[in-house]
Structures are given as structure tokens and as C-alpha cells.
Amino acid sequence: MIVEFLEYTITPCSAIARSMGFLKSSIEVRARYRRCCAAWQAHLDHTRESILEAARLSKGRRKAVLFGAGLVHDIPIRELSGMFEEVVLVDIVHTISSRLQTAPFGNVSRISADVTETVDKLPELARTNGKLPNHMPQLLLLDDRVDFTVSVNLLSQLGWVPGWYLKRSHSKSAIEEFQRHLVEAHLEYLRIIPGHTALITDYQWQTLPTPDAQTRLGLTASEPWDVLKGRRLPAPDKTWDWDIAPAPERDPDYNFVASVAFFRDWKDSFQKNSQVF
Numbered sequence: 001m002i003v004e005f006l007e008y009t010i011t012p013c014s015a016i017a018r019s020m021g022f023l024k025s026s027i028e029v030r031a032r033y034r035r036c037c038a039a040w041q042a043h044l045d046h047t048r049e050s051i052l053e054a055a056r057l058s059k060g061r062r063k064a065v066l067f068g069a070g071l072v073h074d075i076p077i078r079e080l081s082g083m084f085e086e087v088v089l090v091d092i093v094h095t096i097s098s099r100l101q102t103a104p105f106g107n108v109s110r111i112s113a114d115v116t117e118t119v120d121k122l123p124e125l126a127r128t129n130g131k132l133p134n135h136m137p138q139l140l141l142l143d144d145r146v147d148f149t150v151s152v153n154l155l156s157q158l159g160w161v162p163g164w165y166l167k168r169s170h171s172k173s174a175i176e177e178f179q180r181h182l183v184e185a186h187l188e189y190l191r192i193i194p195g196h197t198a199l200i201t202d203y204q205w206q207t208l209p210t211p212d213a214q215t216r217l218g219l220t221a222s223e224p225w226d227v228l229k230g231r232r233l234p235a236p237d238k239t240w241d242w243d244i245a246p247a248p249e250r251d252p253d254y255n256f257v258a259s260v261a262f263f264r265d266w267k268d269s270f271q272k273n274s275q276v277f
């Protein structure tokens with residue numbers, strides 16, 4: 001609790017990331033990681049291995065870009081730093097602990113940015129109940145030194161904080177349409193950014209009762225629910241489960257499990273465009 005409070009207080013970030021709740025959300029993920037790191041380990045290992053597998057497919061080794069890397073739990077920093085001339089971590093919030101963790105690597109830098117490029121418009125739109133933006137991200141699109149980009153466990157999160165923030169000003173359907181747009185625009189962005197691209201994302205969640213809750217209370221597993229706002233994906237190269245909130249993290253009787261998909265060559269998968277998954 002004190003660690004989180006300190007991290008919240010001293011992490012440098014934009015006023016908008018702080019006021020809209022992005023910083024709070026990052027500190028919460030960090031705190032959950034501290035509580036659940038044993039349960040997360042298999043997922044973190046899969047993610048790191050997958051990033052390296054995709055990185056090896058990159059034709060050039062100049063600049064590697066990692067979207068959603070502000071917490072660096074799942075980023076193989078040392079290996080990427082050795083493989084590429086430059087490694088750029090992009091996130092709306094880079095916590096102070098991840099800044100310290102990556103500081104020893106001279107070729108690793110950070111960009112503090114909203115990868116949807118819509119967030120700074122939301123306070124005014126919330127005040128006026130204005131039409132929510134429809135925007136294609138531009139960051140790094142013209143940077144021809146970018147040889148490799150991977151989006152790391154970020155896609156399902158893009159609409160999360162904005163969804164909460166807009167709750168009082170916008171209808172459920174307007175928010176859902178905007179969240180769907182954020183998912184679609186990010187997938188298209190990964191298609192057009194220079195170099196080789198890869199995607200790692202959770203796509204559905206499910207609650208599974210603990211063995212005790214099954215026998216004592218007769219609880220059963222929920223149906224999985226989609227976390228990509230209806231955007232079906234092409235067939236992934238690999239999938240795994242992420243024990244994201246084992247009981248009693250979110251519920252004393254249920255484990256929350258996320259299903260994660262990996263696309264080692266997103267441009268190729270996107271081109272096939274079979275939304276089958």
C-alpha cells in the first residue's frame with residue numbers, strides 16, 4: 001500500500017494520464033503483479049518468448065518498438081537490448097520502478113504517449129457530450145528506422161480507462177462503438193507501421209470456481225466473455241491462459257483466467273483477414 005502510494009506520487013506522467021486514471025490503473029496492475037506474480041509467471045514467460053520469436057523474424061536490427069511496455073513485467077529487455085541498436089518502450093505511463101529497472105540499458109529509451117492519440121480530446125468531449133473521435137494513430141509511421149514493433153498485452157486495455165472516464169457523459173452504445181474503434185484502429189496501425197510487427201493480446205476472459213467452491217457451493221465455470229468488443233481475430237500462432245486474478249484476488253470463490261493470443265507476423269495474419277477466432 002505504501003509502495004503503491006509512493007509510486008503513484010513520484011511517477012512522472014502527463015496531467016491527463018493522472019487525472020483520467022491511467023496512472024492509477026498502471027499502479028493497480030503493478031500491485032496485482034506483486035500479489036500474483038507466481039500465478040502470472042507462465043504468462044510472462046510465454047510473452048517474453050513470443051516477443052523474441054517475433055523479433056528474430058525482423059529483417060533489420062535497428063529500432064525495436066514495444067507498445068504497452070510501461071510496466072516491463074513481460075518484456076525481455078536484456079535480450080532485446082542486445083539484439084537491436086535501439087529499443088523504444090511506448091506507454092502512456094512509465095512507472096518509476098520500471099524506469100529504474102530499464103535505466104542500466106543505454107540503448108533503451110521511453111516514449112510517454114497515448115497510442116490511440118485520442119485521449120487528450122476526451123476531457124472536452126466529456127464536458128460537452130461531443131462525438132467521440134475516429135482517429136488513426138500516426139506515431140512513428142514515418143520513422144523508417146523502425147524494424148520491429150510488438151503490441152504487448154495492450155489491445156484489450158485501450159478502451160478500459162476511457163470507458164470508465166466517459167461513463168457519466170456518454171451512452172453505453174457510444175462508448176462501446178468508440179472502444180471498438182480503438183481496437184480496430186490499433187490493429188490497422190500495426191499493419192501499416194514500418195518493419196515487422198507482432199501482436200500479443202488477451203481476447204477473452206472466463207471465471208472458473210476454485211475446487212472448494214465447486215464442491216461446497218456447486219459453482220460452475222462462466223461462459224468466456226469477449227474483451228475485444230466483438231473484433232474477431234485471425235487464427236493465432238499460439239495461445240495460452242493467463243491466471244490473471246486467482247482467488248481471492250477479485251472473488252473468494254472464482255479464479256479469473258484470460259486467454260491470450262500471439263501473432264508472430266501481424267501483417268501476414270491481417271492480410272489473410274480471416275476473422276475466425
Ligand SMILES: C[S@@+](CC[C@H](N)C(=O)[O-])C[C@H]1O[C@@H](n2cnc3c(N)ncnc32)[C@H](O)[C@@H]1O
Pocket residue numbers: 022026029068069070071072073074075090091092093113114115116119152153154157158
Ligand atoms: C495490462 S498492461 C500490459 C502488461 C504490461 N506490459 C506488463 O508488463 O504487465 C497495459 C498497459 O497498457 C498501457 N496503456 C493503456 N492504454 C494506453 C494508451 N492509450 N496508450 C499507451 N499505453 C496504454 C497501460 O499504461 C499499461 O502499461
